[in-house]
Amino acid sequence: MPPFDATVTTPQDACENKRLADVHPQAWVNPEPVDRYALIIVGAGSAGIAAAELAIAMGVKVAMVERHLIGGTCLNTGCVPSKALIRTARLYAEMRDAARYGAKVPDNIEVDFAAVMARVRRIRSHLSGRSSVRRLAALGVDMFFGNVRFAGPDTLMVNEQKLRFAKAMIATGTRPHVPSIPGLREAGFLTNANVFNLTELPPRLLVIGGGPVGCELAQAFRHLGANVTIVQDKPLFLEREERDAAQILSDAFARDGLEVRLNTQVTGVRMENGHKLVDLISADYRSTIEVDAILTGVGRVPNVQGLDLETAGVDYDAAAGIAIDDFLCTSNSRIYAAGDVCLQEQYTDTAAASARIVVHNALMRGRKRLSKLVIPWCTYTDPEISHVGMYVREANRQGIPVKTFTVPMHQIDRAVTDSEEIGFVKIHIRDGTDTILGATIVARHAGEMINEITLAMVAGIGLRTLAQVIHAYPTQAEAIREAAKAYMRTRVTQRLRARLQRWLAG
Amino acid sequence: MSPLSAVTDDALLDRLQCAAFGYFVQNMNPRNGLVADTSHDNSPVSIAVVGFALSSWPVAVERGWLERAEAVRRSLAALRFFRDSDQSGSPTATGFKGFYYHFLDIHTGVRVWQSELSMIDTALLIAGVLTASLYFTADTPDEAELRELADFLYRRIDWRWAQGDGGTIKQGWKPESGFLHYGWEGYSEAIVLYVLALGSPTHPITGDCYTAWTATYQWENLYDHDYLYAGPLFVHQFSHAWIDLRGIRDSFMREKGFDYFENSRSAVAIQRRYTQLNPHEFAGYDENGWGLSAGDGPNDEQPGVFNEERRLFGYAARGVPYGPDDGTLSPPAVLASLPFAPESVLEAMRNLLMRYPQILTDDRLCSGFNPSVGASDGQPWVSAGHYGLDQGVVLMMIENHRSGFIWQLTRGCRYLSDGLQRAGFEGGWLRQGHAEGTR
Numbered sequence: 001m002p003p004f005d006a007t008v009t010t011p012q013d014a015c016e017n018k019r020l021a022d023v024h025p026q027a028w029v030n031p032e033p034v035d036r037y038a039l040i041i042v043g044a045g046s047a048g049i050a051a052a053e054l055a056i057a058m059g060v061k062v063a064m065v066e067r068h069l070i071g072g073t074c075l076n077t078g079c080v081p082s083k084a085l086i087r088t089a090r091l092y093a094e095m096r097d098a099a100r101y102g103a104k105v106p107d108n109i110e111v112d113f114a115a116v117m118a119r120v121r122r123i124r125s126h127l128s129g130r131s132s133v134r135r136l137a138a139l140g141v142d143m144f145f146g147n148v149r150f151a152g153p154d155t156l157m158v159n160e161q162k163l164r165f166a167k168a169m170i171a172t173g174t175r176p177h178v179p180s181i182p183g184l185r186e187a188g189f190l191t192n193a194n195v196f197n198l199t200e201l202p203p204r205l206l207v208i209g210g211g212p213v214g215c216e217l218a219q220a221f222r223h224l225g226a227n228v229t230i231v232q233d234k235p236l237f238l239e240r241e242e243r244d245a246a247q248i249l250s251d252a253f254a255r256d257g258l259e260v261r262l263n264t265q266v267t268g269v270r271m272e273n274g275h276k277l278v279d280l281i282s283a284d285y286r287s288t289i290e291v292d293a294i295l296t297g298v299g300r301v302p303n304v305q306g307l308d309l310e311t312a313g314v315d316y317d318a319a320a321g322i323a324i325d326d327f328l329c330t331s332n333s334r335i336y337a338a339g340d341v342c343l344q345e346q347y348t349d350t351a352a353a354s355a356r357i358v359v360h361n362a363l364m365r366g367r368k369r370l371s372k373l374v375i376p377w378c379t380y381t382d383p384e385i386s387h388v389g390m391y392v393r394e395a396n397r398q399g400i401p402v403k404t405f406t407v408p409m410h411q412i413d414r415a416v417t418d419s420e421e422i423g424f425v426k427i428h429i430r431d432g433t434d435t436i437l438g439a440t441i442v443a444r445h446a447g448e449m450i451n452e453i454t455l456a457m458v459a460g461i462g463l464r465t466l467a468q469v470i471h472a473y474p475t476q477a478e479a480i481r482e483a484a485k486a487y488m489r490t491r492v493t494q495r496l497r498a499r500l501q502r503w504l505a506g
Numbered sequence: 507m508s509p510l511s512a513v514t515d516d517a518l519l520d521r522l523q524c525a526a527f528g529y530f531v532q533n534m535n536p537r538n539g540l541v542a543d544t545s546h547d548n549s550p551v552s553i554a555v556v557g558f559a560l561s562s563w564p565v566a567v568e569r570g571w572l573e574r575a576e577a578v579r580r581s582l583a584a585l586r587f588f589r590d591s592d593q594s595g596s597p598t599a600t601g602f603k604g605f606y607y608h609f610l611d612i613h614t615g616v617r618v619w620q621s622e623l624s625m626i627d628t629a630l631l632i633a634g635v636l637t638a639s640l641y642f643t644a645d646t647p648d649e650a651e652l653r654e655l656a657d658f659l660y661r662r663i664d665w666r667w668a669q670g671d672g673g674t675i676k677q678g679w680k681p682e683s684g685f686l687h688y689g690w691e692g693y694s695e696a697i698v699l700y701v702l703a704l705g706s707p708t709h710p711i712t713g714d715c716y717t718a719w720t721a722t723y724q725w726e727n728l729y730d731h732d733y734l735y736a737g738p739l740f741v742h743q744f745s746h747a748w749i750d751l752r753g754i755r756d757s758f759m760r761e762k763g764f765d766y767f768e769n770s771r772s773a774v775a776i777q778r779r780y781t782q783l784n785p786h787e788f789a790g791y792d793e794n795g796w797g798l799s800a801g802d803g804p805n806d807e808q809p810g811v812f813n814e815e816r817r818l819f820g821y822a823a824r825g826v827p828y829g830p831d832d833g834t835l836s837p838p839a840v841l842a843s844l845p846f847a848p849e850s851v852l853e854a855m856r857n858l859l860m861r862y863p864q865i866l867t868d869d870r871l872c873s874g875f876n877p878s879v880g881a882s883d884g885q886p887w888v889s890a891g892h893y894g895l896d897q898g899v900v901l902m903m904i905e906n907h908r909s910g911f912i913w914q915l916t917r918g919c920r921y922l923s924d925g926l927q928r929a930g931f932e933g934g935w936l937r938q939g940h941a942e943g944t945r
Contacts, residue, residue: 235688242724243691244828251830255817263687284620284682396721401761404726406735408827410785421785424828431725431761486727 010197015118015125022125022132023070030144033163037063039363040156040165042148042307045072047171047339049131050352052141054359063142063165065158070143071131072173073192073340074348080127081196082216084120086380089223093256093382100419111225113201120196150312153332167362170314170322170330171339171355172307174300174346179208183269187276189294192217201226202293206278208266209296210237212379215249217295219381222258229259229289231266231280238379242392245385245442248422252383269294302341326369327361328354336362345375376454378447383423386450389438389457392428401431405463405483409443412482414474420444425479427453427463434462434487441479449477463487510859510866515852516908522841522855523904525869527566529897530559535612539584542612545891550609550618554627556584557634558898561748561912564641565905578648581638585655588635591615593662595623597681604663604709606631608678622678622686625668629699632660633748636922640915660921665703665711673718675703675711691722693736695744697751697766697929705925716929720758728827729779732764733772737825739799739839740899742770746845747902749922750913753934760932767846774847780826788833790877790886794857798824798831799839801896802873802889818879833878834887837871838896842903864888871896 010016020026039055041048044066055062069076098105129135133143146159155164176191178184190198192213203226207218210232222228230237230253236246237253253260264282271277278294280287302321309316315323315331322330322337329336336358339351353373360366378386395402410421423442430437439453456466467484471477510518533542533549541559543552563581566572588606595602598616607617608624639656642649670676670685675696678686690696700719703711724735736742745751751766759765777798781791805820818832825831837858844851858865865872865888873893877886905911916922917935926936 248828283686284680392724393722396723402725403732404724404735406726406728406827408728408785410783410827426726486730489730490727490732 011121011199013118013121015122019076019121019125019128020069022128022134023076024066024068024145025133028133028143028145030146030158030161031142033063033142033144033161034061036164036166037061037142038166039063039359040065040163040168041171042156042168043067043072043171043173043303043339043341044070044131044136044143045171045173045339045351046074046348047173047351047355048072048169049136051169051171051338051355051359052136053139054356055363056139056141058359058363060363061142062140063144063163064136065144065146065148065156065163067145067147067172070133070136071128074351075124075128075131077193077196079348081120081124082192082213082220083380084123085116085196086216086220088116088119089220090382092225093223111201113224114199116224117196117199124196147306149306149308150314151308153312154334156312166334168335169355169358169362170307170309170335170337170341171351172303172341173351174302174321174340176296177299177301178296179266181208181266181269183271184266184294184296187269187271187294189296191296195295202291203227204291204293205229206231206266206289206291206294208294209299210234210239210262211299212238214295215379215381218258219253219256221295222256227259229261229291231261231264233263233265235263237262238385240391241379241385241387242426242440244424244426245440248383248442249381249385252381252422300340300346304341324370326371327367328358328370329361343370345377347375347377350375350377374454374457376450378450380447383420383442383444384446385440385442386446387438387440388450388454389436390428391438391440395428395430395437400437402428402437403431404428405486407479407482407486409476409479412474412476412479414476414478415443417474418444418476420476425449425483427480427483429463429487434464436462443476443479445476449480452477452480464491511856518852518855519844519904519908521869522871523901523908524569524571526871526897526901526904527562527569527571528868529870529892529894530562533894534559534580536580536583537613538587538615539580539582540587540610540612540615541894543609543895544893549612551612551615552609552627552894553606553624554608554630555894555898557627557631558894558902560584560631560634561637562898562901564638564915565901565911567641568909568911575648578642578652581642582648582652582655585635585638585652585659587615588631588659589655595681599681601628602679602681603667604628604659605668605679620680620682622680624678625675626677626696626699628663629696629702630744632663632702633698633916635659636919637748637912637915640919660702661706661708663702663706664709665706666709668703669711669715674715674722675699675719690719693723693734693741695741697745698748701745701749701922701925701929703925704928705921705923707921710928713928716756720756723758725758725762729776731772731775731779732762733776734758734762734764734766734769736773737798737828738823739773739777739797739826739836739843740823740895742773742846743839743842743899743903746770747842747899747906748912748916749926750910750917750935754926754931754936755933756930765934770843770846774843774850777826778850785827786831786833788831788878790835790861791833794854795835795861796854797835797837797840798826799836800824801834801836801839802893803832803834804876804879804887832876834874834876836874836896837865838873838893838900841871842899844903844907848907862886862888867892871900 038060039062041064144158150156205226205228207214207230218228218230238246268279304316313332322342324342338355338358340346357368376388405427407425409415409423415421427439428437463484467488471481540551541555542549563577567574567577591600593601605623605628608621609619635656639653674690676685700716726735777796778793781796784791800823802821804818806818873889875886875888879887
């Protein structure tokens with residue numbers, strides 16, 4: 001077999017041509033700017049598009065500037081391609097696991113990786129229509145492509161064109177953080193920016209970092225047949241999640257045959273006689289593994305460079321991004337920020353929600369607060385891990401008495417019938433009340449299930465009401481109602497019990 | 507001997523306890539009082555097992571299984587060894603800052619397996635050291651020396667150092683790489699560690715350290731039982747083996763109207779419910795087939811082979827309800843729940859012994875067995891030999907159930923009661939504590 005070719009460029013095919021025509025057409029000519037825009041949006045990712053759509057709906061003249069591709073990380077190098085990839089990976093995992101369902105394991109399961117990736121790119125291209133420059137232009141957005149920098153507190157330059165604004169929103173997002181590991185750059189590596197361009201499966205893949213992106217891709221590539229080693233410098237994956245969730249994920253990784261290295265750091269990458277060698281250290285234990293490709297899943301850095309933010313009087317930090325207040329306003333009162341470039345919670349929907357807050361606050365003198373957002377998220381491993389609201393440790397730290405109602409998925413009929421009984425629903429309430437503080441769900445479809453709890457939190461619905469909501473039987477979301485019913489059982493007081501018994505006896 | 511099924515509960519417990527004690531007799535090096543981690547050939551010493559051994563000698567004297575002078579001699583041998591041990595913290599020393607490496611060579615007493623300097627295992631060792639000093643109170647030169655040594659060893663431990671720059675106590679330290687870079691997260695067997703670290707008159711941890719730990723607790727309702735969550739059963743037993751946690755409450759338990767003893771009772775109920783539900787459909791799981799805990803189990807790991815599918819976990823801390831669960835149960839973890847739920851435990855023990863007589867050799871319980879992974883003749887997989895931690899906690903918990911003897915002794919320990927009070931424990935026996943002439 002020829003050695004794995006780690007140089008990756010996007011295959012130029014009809015799908016790719018269509019996507020580029022949507023999100024950054026070569027022949028695009030920037031429009032003639034108006035004298036002054038009510039709102040200029042810098043960055044046409046999820047936040048930018050959401051802001052543009054809302055502002056246009058309000059009848060406001062909007063310009064949007066994009067350096068690279070409309071749709072940003074989510075469409076091009078994030079959620080969309082990774083979920084498409086994960087779907088196929090799950091299918092292969094299920095094929096190998098078919099006996100568990102009483103089905104025959106297909107003979108010679110062979111992964112056609114090129115076909116897998118062609119599907120990923122086809123779907124990405126299909127969905128790019130929604131972010132197409134033609135659609136945005138038709139809505140009335142003045143769409144500019146080019147390098148952008150601020151030239152003053154109310155002015156910015158796109159290439160050599162000057163644009164003036166009453167308000168501006170910076171939504172330039174983030175890019176992958178490449179760790180400073182000796183030899184890594186020389187040896188070559190993948191990030192989310194180019195991993196979806198692969199057409200050949202790396203037989204041995206090292207994933208550095210056990211955050212959401214690292215975990216999702218490590219498991220997907222394992223399911224697609226790669227020998228995957230995942231290295232995480234912490235004792236558990238998904239540092240932010242509760243340890244039971246992270247522990248279940250570790251067990252799932254072990255089940256899948258991922259080589260898990262926790263408490264481990266990469267100290268260097270070397271090329272020796274065409275072999276890519278990676279040196280690892282765990283406490284005092286040193287080891288070396290040979291791989292074909294390295295994916296760095298660790299962290300993101302905000303895109304704040306090259307914008308001349310100083311000229312506009314916008315404070316920022318190279319690591320933490322643009323400084324904002326709770327109304328998403330920067331240190332320049334004309335300029336706001338939204339999305340990953342300024343938020344700790346880096347999720348597509350949160351970016352869009354923050355952008356809508358900006359439009360309200362910037363254009364309608366609104367006073368909407370970022371801190372009022374109820375933000376759910378999900379890591380799309382198998383099982384999925386989703387969360388909304390507070391963690392127990394946060395509640396404890398703030399002195400809020402917290403109690404958790406836990407329902408393991410093995411108590412839920414539909415999870416059992418589907419052989420998907422790994423995981424749990426945990427709903428955290430303020431002890432002594434039925435008020436939901438937050439929830440964590442680990443389940444095959446945790447991402448779908450968390451929305452019900454988010455709705456309850458936004459609408460101020462407590463467990464008392466949730467317990468009354470009949471759920472379609474059998475569904476896995478019944479676990480949520482079971483937690484609420486468990487709460488209700490704790491509310492049956494001794495007095496009520498005694499009264500009932502007297503009544504029954506009489 | 508009469509078959510176990512025919513004897514009374516008390517006779518059954520007596521036999522199991524005496525056999526557990528036998529482990530310490532058979533696996534001790536008389537020259538230094540150190541005890542092997544397991545009965546396997548070439549097993550190193552686990553310092554925690556020495557702590558259990560030091561607690562077992564007084565029990566054996568009380569039960570008439572050992573002469574008092576012999577018990578003193580064994581205890582003194584261990585205490586003198588630790589006093590004289592290399593405390594330089596070098597890779598081949600025995601300890602550092604009053605703590606000891608987790609595993610030691612049974613002949614030389616120096617570190618083996620590149621093991622970590624272990625905070626929790628030092629705590630279990632020193633709990634045993636203090637237990638011995640509370641029992642051997644006679645006015646003889648040997649027993650006086652024993653008490654002095656115990657005091658010296660306890661006071662030498664630099665608990666404050668073990669906090670590092672973090673909020674909670676570190677789990678370990680290695681001369682090669684410093685502190686293991688994580689602390690205690692979530693409820694665990696560490697109450698005894700925190701209490702000893704708070705009670706120290708010489709190097710106590712800072713007062714907010716215990717609160718920082720309890721801030722990681724998870725108060726849960728699972729299977730209609732309220733409890734402070736911890737998956738493996740041993741977590742609900744180890745601190746309780748030494749400290750009488752009935753009716754005394756820290757601020758967390760006061761807020762919940764509960765205590766750590768009741769909590770262990772809930773843990774038993776939850777284990778039983780879990781094995782009844784038996785989500786992974788393992789053989790032998792039911793209301794009497796429970797006991798997911800730390801212990802030995804079957805292994806499918808092939809040395810040197812990476813990326814193989816793994817379903818069996820070898821020696822591991824198995825837990826409820828999130829696993830890991832590979833069908834392995836720990837009989838000692840069942841028996842050590844005796845003080846919390848005597849009826850359930852005795853019923854389960856009799857049932858297990860009847861169904862799986864292989865789990866008992868020389869009246870001593872194996873560390874783990876797995877009826878789902880067996881030989882072709884339908885026999886369950888059974889862990890070979892015996893493990894010191896299992897035998898120690900079984901011996902102590904049977905004693906606490908039968909007489910409360912260990913708890914009575916440690917209630918008189920000034921360091922423990924001070925530590926408990928500094929951790930915010932109130933009520934119950936702590937109210938009278940100091941009046942009874944604690945030392």
